[in-house]
Amino acid sequence: MAAVRKARKLPSDGAKNGWYETLPAPPPAQHVAGTISTDWAVIGAGICGLTVARQLGELRPADSVALVDAERVGYGTSGRNAGFLLKGHSHGGEKDMALGRRNDRLCAAGVEHIRDIVMRHQVQCDWSDWGRIYVASGAPGETHLEHLAHGLEGIGTAYSLVDRDGMEAVTGTRFYSRGIRADGTALVQPAALMRGLGASLPENVALYEDSPVAEIHSGGGFRLVCPDGEISARQVVLANHVFAEELGVARGRVVPVSLFASLTRPLKEEELAQVGGGGEFGLLPASPNGSTVRLTRDRRILMRNTLIYGRAKQFDGGQLEGAVVNHREGIRRRWPDLADIELDGTWGGTLGFTRNGGVVFGEMAPGLHAVMTTDAAPLTRGAIAGKLLADQLCGIDSPLLQDMLALPKAALLPPDPFLRFIVNHRIRKAETGESGEL
Numbered sequence: 001m002a003a004v005r006k007a008r009k010l011p012s013d014g015a016k017n018g019w020y021e022t023l024p025a026p027p028p029a030q031h032v033a034g035t036i037s038t039d040w041a042v043i044g045a046g047i048c049g050l051t052v053a054r055q056l057g058e059l060r061p062a063d064s065v066a067l068v069d070a071e072r073v074g075y076g077t078s079g080r081n082a083g084f085l086l087k088g089h090s091h092g093g094e095k096d097m098a099l100g101r102r103n104d105r106l107c108a109a110g111v112e113h114i115r116d117i118v119m120r121h122q123v124q125c126d127w128s129d130w131g132r133i134y135v136a137s138g139a140p141g142e143t144h145l146e147h148l149a150h151g152l153e154g155i156g157t158a159y160s161l162v163d164r165d166g167m168e169a170v171t172g173t174r175f176y177s178r179g180i181r182a183d184g185t186a187l188v189q190p191a192a193l194m195r196g197l198g199a200s201l202p203e204n205v206a207l208y209e210d211s212p213v214a215e216i217h218s219g220g221g222f223r224l225v226c227p228d229g230e231i232s233a234r235q236v237v238l239a240n241h242v243f244a245e246e247l248g249v250a251r252g253r254v255v256p257v258s259l260f261a262s263l264t265r266p267l268k269e270e271e272l273a274q275v276g277g278g279g280e281f282g283l284l285p286a287s288p289n290g291s292t293v294r295l296t297r298d299r300r301i302l303m304r305n306t307l308i309y310g311r312a313k314q315f316d317g318g319q320l321e322g323a324v325v326n327h328r329e330g331i332r333r334r335w336p337d338l339a340d341i342e343l344d345g346t347w348g349g350t351l352g353f354t355r356n357g358g359v360v361f362g363e364m365a366p367g368l369h370a371v372m373t374t375d376a377a378p379l380t381r382g383a384i385a386g387k388l389l390a391d392q393l394c395g396i397d398s399p400l401l402q403d404m405l406a407l408p409k410a411a412l413l414p415p416d417p418f419l420r421f422i423v424n425h426r427i428r429k430a431e432t433g434e435s436g437e438l
């Protein structure tokens with residue numbers, strides 16, 4: 001039966017993605033114009049879309065795949081995050097350790113899948129196996145750190161404790177009272193990684209950028225309507241993350257939360273001593289009100305804090321100004337002499353959480369499939385989920401696919417305004433009770 005899904009909202013990320021801005025300008029985009037016919041259309045070229053399209057292209061060399069995004073590859077959320085490719089990761093709240101271990105097998109495979117592509121195609125993305133330190137600066141953070149250690153033990157991740165002196169040796173600041181160091185996580189320049197993944201797709205995968213899909217018509221195949229043209233496809237994969245609900249998929253199952261980050265200009269030689277001497281590092285906060293902090297390979301500080309309920313999926317000037325204030329405050333508390341350093345970009349991005357560590361994965365309607373990465377470690381779980389969805393579509397089974405299929409489906413959530421109220425309440429509670437962790 002013929003049906004039409006009209007996008008209620010399209011991506012409009014606005015504020016400049018600092019990672020993207022530090023890269024050279026990309027070559028002009030190919031966009032959807034006229035009528036394009038393809039076997040498979042993948043909507044969304046973030047980590048999920050890039051991996052599902054690549055794997056479909058590799059497994060079905062005689063088929064054509066169109067990968068289409070509303071923006072440039074690397075500009076959206078997958079290119080505007082903190083660049084932690086996590087495995088052996090805990091957020092400290094796991095109740096079901098069997099689920100945690102299953103998730104972790106997927107994340108570990110995700111890191112290796114991305115590593116393999118990066119190495120094979122020599123993707124220049126500042127890949128580093130530095131790992132991560134989970135950090136706390138006071139009593140609330142230390143309590144979270146204890147839960148987190150329990151979570152790491154539950155999934156079998158080895159770790160070591162770092163005291164204040166040890167944290168100072170790495171970061172140059174005595175702000176952190178304690179840390180937990182765990183290896184296994186890679187750090188990347190996320191926009192460069194995404195651009196590299198987009199530039200190294202198999203020949204039978206055509207990438208179309210700056211091409212928002214405003215409508216999907218179904219009935220004997222699919223017709224995707226973009227501003228200047230259309231794609232007709234036999235099968236469609238939705239990999240457009242929190243925008244899936246705008247096309248009527250996974251509605252009411254994913255909590256959209258927006259996070260903000262800033263990237264400073266590269267530190268000068270004489271400033272490096274303040275941040276531990278200049279060796280890169282990656283710090284993940286134990287507290288939900290804490291800051292993710294990196295010193296990047298090119299010697300910039302990345303400061304990521306500030307959460308808001310993200311149903312709007314875009315940011316106004318006031319929200320970005322608020323984030324700048326918090327990012328500066330985060331820098332000032334750690335490195336007072338760098339408080340006024342120039343920021344080369346401040347931006348927001350929206351990601352999805354579920355209430356049960358669940359997934360959106362598989363066929364949603366005849367011929368219409370979806371893959372979305374949510375919750376903890378979304379880049380690595382998304383990379384492997386994309387690959388595994390393509391495997392499933394091509395009839396390839398594996399223990400990892402079985403792990404993926406054994407994860408619970410994302411559970412239904414209360415509707416707005418209740419959900420908005422609950423999320424805002426939790427954010428405010430963390431902001432007031434754990435303000436020292438910012």
Ligand SMILES: Cc1cc2nc3c(=O)[nH]c(=O)nc-3n(C[C@H](O)[C@H](O)[C@H](O)COP(=O)(O)OP(=O)(O)OC[C@H]3O[C@@H](n4cnc5c(N)ncnc54)[C@H](O)[C@@H]3O)c2cc1C
Binds near residue numbers: 071084242261351352
């Ligand atoms: C500040 C910040 C820090 C983060 N840090 C980390 C981290 O360190 N590690 C980690 O694992 N995760 C992190 N995340 C989360 C992670 O980036 C995301 O969960 C993940 O990138 C989502 O990938 P995706 O492929 O599902 O979606 P996306 O990257 O959002 O890709 C979806 C794509 O779909 C496109 N799209 C949407 N609708 C349409 C349409 N109608 N037509 C065409 N295209 C469309 C969008 O333009 C977008 O490019 C962070 C997120 C933020 C915001």
